[in-house]
Amino acid sequence: MLLYSQLFQAYSIIRACSNPDTDTRVPAWEVAHHLIRALDKLGETGAAALLSKVGIDKGETAKDLSYRLHSICDRKGWTQLALDYNSLVISWQAIVQLASEQPKPTIEQTNLFNLEGN
Helix, strand or coil: CCCHHHHHHHHHHHHCCCCCCCCCCCCHHHHHHHHHHHHHHHHHHHHHHHHHHHCHHHHHHHHHHHHHHHHHHHHHCCHHHHHHHHHHHHHHHHHHHHHHCCCCCCCCCCCCCCCCCC
């Protein structure tokens, strides 16, 4: 099993074949590792910013997967991986709280018909 930092080297080769801006098939595995990476490099604020972009539903699934992977890694004695997954699980409540405080994109509503008397 690769460390999450090693996964991003292999991942960049795989993702070069597809367009991540239009690819809607984002697996929980990918979300989990991006959140772990953001947490490691940018802290809870960085992970929260990413969570607000991917959405809480995908984030919750990624957190659940991280918990499961932590258990597996812990049983197998893969300490570093277990710590990486556990860091996301432990920080989850703070990440969700910070993500909820992120500014929401505003949608400007326009009138379909000008009903102001013109």
